[in-house]
Amino acid sequence: MTHRADSVIVLDFETTGMSPHYGDRVIEVGAVRIEAGEIVDRFQGLMNPGIRINSFIEEFTGITNAMVAEAPPCEAVMSDLQLFVGDSAIVAHNSSFDRRFLQAEWRRLKLECENPFACSMLTARRIYSDAPNHKLGTLVAFNQLKNDGVFHRALADAEMTAHLWLHMLQQIERRFDVFDIRFSTMQKLAKVSKSSVSKFFAQLA
DNA sequence: TGCCAGGCCCTCTTTAGGGCCTT
Numbered sequence: 001m002t003h004r005a006d007s008v009i010v011l012d013f014e015t016t017g018m019s020p021h022y023g024d025r026v027i028e029v030g031a032v033r034i035e036a037g038e039i040v041d042r043f044q045g046l047m048n049p050g051i052r053i054n055s056f057i058e059e060f061t062g063i064t065n066a067m068v069a070e071a072p073p074c075e076a077v078m079s080d081l082q083l084f085v086g087d088s089a090i091v092a093h094n095s096s097f098d099r100r101f102l103q104a105e106w107r108r109l110k111l112e113c114e115n116p117f118a119c120s121m122l123t124a125r126r127i128y129s130d131a132p133n134h135k136l137g138t139l140v141a142f143n144q145l146k147n148d149g150v151f152h153r154a155l156a157d158a159e160m161t162a163h164l165w166l167h168m169l170q171q172i173e174r175r176f177d178v179f180d181i182r183f184s185t186m187q188k189l190a191k192v193s194k195s196s197v198s199k200f201f202a203q204l205a
Numbered sequence: 206t207g208c209c210a211g212g213c214c215c216t217c218t219t220t221a222g223g224g225c226c227t228t
Contacts, residue, residue, distance in 0.1 A: 015228050019210045024228080054207085057228065096212045097227040121226060122213070135226070152228080194214080 007035045008118075008183055009088045010165060012158040013101050014061045016053055020104035025049035025074055027063055029081055030154030032162050033088070037169070039162055043084040044155040045077035061152045078105045087115060089183045093136045093161045095119035118183060120165050122190035126197050127168055136160060143167050176204045 011031045017024035027049050033041040046063065048071045058064050071077075092098035095117045103113045124134050131142045136157060140147050145163045150156035169181050172189075185204070192200045 013228080017209075018228055021211095022209045024209090027228095060228065092227090094212090094225090094227040097210095100211075101228095119213090125214080125225090133225075191213095 007033070007088060008091050008165075009033055009085050009115075010091045010120075010158050010162040011085075011098055011102070012092060012154045012161060013098050014057075014063055014152065014154050015101055016049055016051060016057055018097075020101050023051065024101075025051060026078070026101050026105055027053060027057075027068055028061070028154040029077060030156065030158035031081065031084060032155075032158050033084075034162055034166065037166055039159065041084075042155065042159075043081060045080065046071040047074045047077040048072065049074055063153075074105060075109060079109060082106065082109070082111055085115065089116045089118065091118050091120055091161065091165050093119070093157070093164075094121045116183070116187070118187045119190050120161050120168070123168055123186055124164065126189055126192070126194070127171065129194070136164070139164055172201075172204070176201055178204050 009031050011029070013026045014028040015024050015026050026047065028046050029043070031043040032039045046068060048068045050073065053063065053065050053068065096119070099117050106113050121134050124131070124139050128134070128139065128142060132138055137151055140160050140163070143164065145160065145167060147160050148156065169186070172181050173179055189200060
């Protein structure tokens with residue numbers, strides 16, 4: 001399976017909680033496709049998880065039980081998401097979280113999730129070691145990236161993550177005078193130890 | 206109704222513990 005170096009899906013889920021293993025479900029998905037350094041397509045879907053959303057999540061996301069009651073079931077939206085994502089590489093902020101939910105929801109549909117993942121949070125920890133923290137909202141403010149002030153809604157967070165991802169790519173290219181930073185390079189960057197970052201960047205230049 | 210996790214990183218580490226990040 002091959003992936004275009006400049007084509008990735010940036011994904012974000014809102015969910016009923018932290019763990020699909022304990023019955024939590026996805027209630028909203030937002031995804032954008034990046035090609036050639038630009039957002040070229042968007043996918044958004046509110047869905048009915050079939051279980052009650054607790055008050056904390058309602059407050060946290062603004063997504064209420066009344067809203068999802070009118071929405072299609074998870075299975076329908078997740079099936080459409082699979083068509084949107086295809087075999088593209090996927091980026092998410094703290095991707096281990098979104099990957100767990102994507103795998104769990106697709107498993108219900110008997111779909112495999114073999115897409116490669118990269119994590120914008122782990123990459124940002126390497127590049128922005130001087131940031132106050134590495135929450136998505138903090139990194140957007142830290143880099144003065146454009147946003148519409150909406151947080152904890154899936155498409156808004158996916159778009160902010162995409163802007164952060166593109167910003168990190170541009171900064172690496174500019175800083176080290178290299179072009180065509182590939183998805184696999186960003187994956188490796190997120191995994192190298194903090195003490196090895198300088199050596200890693202030296203190999204890029 | 207309320208509760209529940211997991212992967213990664215760092216360090217005063219590796220026979221571990223605690224913090225960060227996601228909802």
